[in-house]
Amino acid sequence: MAGAMSGQANSIERRSxxxxxxQIADKILQAIASGDFAENAALPPEMALAERYGVNRHTVRSAIAALVQDGVLRAEQGRGTFVLSRKRLSYPIGARTRFSTGLQGQTTERHIALLSSWTEPATRRIxxxxxxxxxxxxxRLETRGEADGHPVSRASAWFEAGRFAGIEDAMAETGSITASLRRFGVDDYLRQSTVLSARHADADxxxxxxxxxxxxxxxxVAINVxxxxxxxxxxxxxxxxxRVELKLSASE
Amino acid sequence: MAGAMSGQANSIERRSxxxxxxQIADKILQAIASGDFAENAALPPEMALAERYGVNRHTVRSAIAALVQDGVLRAEQGRGTFVLSRKRLSYPIGARTRFSTGLQGQTTERHIALLSSWTEPATRRIxxxxxxxxxxxxxRLETRGEADGHPVSRASAWFEAGRFAGIEDAMAETGSITASLRRFGVDDYLRQSTVLSARHADADxxxxxxxxxxxxxxxxVAINVxxxxxxxxxxxxxxxxxRVELKLSASE
DNA sequence: TATAGTTGTCTATATCAATAGACAAATATT
DNA sequence: AATATTTGTCTATTGATATAGACAACTATA
Structure with a gap:
């Protein structure tokens, strides 16, 4: 374990x-996601992690408990703590971003579930x-992308009501934006712009x-044309x- | 203020x-960055924010204090709390990503500062x-991008030592990767791949x-070719x- | 079968985070 | 000048977070 996790600064911020x-749970997740641990590999002992991060063993235990609860780790008394989950999914983004085709090869099954939909007045931005x-x-369509039974995305999408009346039914039936748009005469579409940011997850x-x-x-935040x-x-x-990283396509 | 901040769920997670x-400081930052408040606009009173988020006024004050400390807000006793900072910078990413040209129009001055550099053996990944x-x-070059005197990026870059011997000197002189590479006969280069993720900031x-x-x-994480x-x-x-969002170029 | 190494549980203590209420200080409005 | 609004400060209390130490329970190995 000496070399593993070596890429990151082993620093923790107090009063933050x-x-x-x-913070420690985040670091462990990062280490797993970036491939520092193989699947089923053992984590360093709690005492070693505590020393590495300069905190008490009980603090490390809190981090591990959260990840066990989350299904990322499995702790076995007397043996050690083991990695369950695999590396992050790599979600491609480019001019022809499509949910299903993008994850081929990484997952055996994927689809988009329609959570809810309604009509509303367009805000200035929309x-x-x-x-x-x-x-x-x-x-407005509220959807969740799932791959191998695990949620990998949560999206809100807006369409002009006049031109795409009933698209929610098409979406519910087909489970695909591409297929739904085809019913309205849209055989092809491109990603015009994508703006990227990050924040803490909200309750939804x-x-x-x-x-x-x-x-x-x-x-x-994207616009398709x-x-x-x-x-x-x-x-x-x-x-x-x-669980997901975004891979920008090279040529498009 | 009824309509402002309307886009986000006003929900706060406890025991997280x-x-x-x-969390509240994050939400206020988001609201500012997404343009819900003009520059110099007044924030809602502390009591209103406390009610909106379902927390005590003192908790809101802690959030505001952090943002005041950070130079984002200015509080004036008896008057209100006001927005200082402008919207996020929009940093373009595409096949021809260049630091300086990308921020033209949004800033009056930008450059890359070389913090340090050294030679090291290549890891497997590199x-x-x-x-x-x-x-x-x-x-290995450690750099910081600055625009109008504010840091907007922090990067580590690796180059083959044989082919690019002395690139750190060129970088220190020119303050530009593009210009430095030109000295080594690289007149043009393209972004081959970009992988995107997010995490909490570490001490560095x-x-x-x-x-x-x-x-x-x-x-x-990118590779240029x-x-x-x-x-x-x-x-x-x-x-x-x-302070920064990433804008993916349409045609890359 | 010892022994070392590891996770699990318990008690105790100190500090941070959050709530609650009251009132002062400054500003804006009537 | 009087009043309402808003930020600033203070005290007090509760629960979550973090540290510290001790020992139990379990596993692997010499």
């Missing part, structure tokens, strides 16, 4: 508003993105993505940073 | 390992990325980016999520 056990009047009716994210409080989510440049979809997606 | 005051032997000598990030403990950083596909640079960059 983020408890020490959570109206600008879709090139419609502020306050015009837009259909926590529930939908099955995260522990305090987790970080990556946020993308038809090949002739007409905007059709505005969306905000949240990805759990501990 | 992240203190309530930090060797694979650069297409060299594991353990071969690589030059906090110091270099002038952040408060508990802040979140966006992390990009010459037009003929030969890898020349491997880098990991950290951006403060509260």
């Amino acid at each position: 508003g983020v408890s020490l056990w959570r 109206a600008e993105a879709l090139g419609i009047a502020r306050g015009a009716a837009v259909i 994210d926590l529930a939908a993505l099955d995260l522990q409080p305090g987790a970080i989510v990556l946020v993308t 038809t090949p002739d440049g007409r905007p059709i979809q505005f969306s905000e997606s949240r990805f759990p940073a501990e | 390992g992240v203190s309530l005051w930090r 060797a694979e990325a650069l297409g060299i032997a594991r353990g071969a000598a690589v030059i 990030d906090l110091a270099a980016l002038d952040l408060q403990p508990g802040a979140i950083v966006l992390v990009t 010459t037009p003929d596909g030969r890898p020349i640079q491997f880098s990991e960059s950290r951006f403060p999520a509260e």
Whole structure:
């Protein structure tokens, strides 16, 4: 274990508003995600981790307890603590970002579940993105992306209500944005813009993505357009940073 | 203020390992960054914020105190609390990502400061990325990007030591990766791959980016190649999520 | 079968985080 | 000048976080 975790600074911040056990849990998650531990590998003993991070053994135990609760680790009395989960999923992002095709090879099964949908007036931001009047009716889809039974994304998407009336039914049936858009004559679409940020998960994210409080989510805000440049979809997606990384496609 | 901040769930998680005051500080930062408040606009009164988030007024005061300390807000007794900082910088990422050109129009001045540099053996990951032997000598540059006097990025970059001997001197002189590479006959280069993640800032990030403990950083891991596909640079960059968002170029 | 190493549990103590209430100090408004 | 609004300060109390030490329970190994 001497070399493992060597890439990161083993530093912990006190009085930060983020408890020490959570910071340590984050570091362990990072180490696992970046491949410092193989699956089923043993973590260093609690005393060693405590010394490494300069905290009490009980503080390390709090961090481990949270990760055990989260299904990332398994502790066995007398033997050690072992890694259960695999590396992060690598979610590709580019001009032709599609949920299902992007995760092929990394997962055996994936789909998008429609959580809810309704019609609402367009905010200024959405109206600008879709090139419609502020306050015009837009259909909002709330979805969750799942891969091998685990939630990997949580998204809100907006479509012009006039042009895409009934898209929620198509979405519920097909479980695919691409397939749903095809029913409205959209055979192809491109990612016009993507803006990326990160924040702590809110209550909705926590529930939908099955995260522990305090987790970080990556946020993308995107506009999809038809090949002739007409905007059709505005969306905000949240990805759990501990389970997903975003891979920007090289050529598009 | 009824409509402002409307986009986010006003929910706070308890027993999360992240203190309530930090969660609220995050939400206020988000609201500012997403344009809910104009510069110099007044925040809602402390009592109103306390009610909105379902916490005590003193908890809100802790959040505001942290942001005042951070230079984001200014509190005036009897008047109110006011927004100082502007919206997030939007940092473009694409095939031709360049630090200086990317921020034109948003800032009046920007440059890259070389913090330190040294030669070290290539780790497995770096060797694979650069297409060299594991353990071969690589030059490591530690840099900080600054715009209008404020730090906006913190990066580590690795170059093959044989081909780019002395690049640290070029970097110190020119303050530009592009200009430094030109001295070694690299007139053009492309972003081959970019992988994105997010985590809490570590001690080094906090110091270099002038952040408060508990802040979140966006992390990009990238490989740059010459037009003929030969890898020349491997880098990991950290951006403060509260001050920078990443804008993916449409055509890359 | 000892022994060393590891996780699990318990008690105790100190500090941080959050709530609660009261009132002072400064500002804006009537 | 009087009043309402808002931030600043103080005391007190509770629960979560972190440290410290001791020992039990379990596993692997010499």
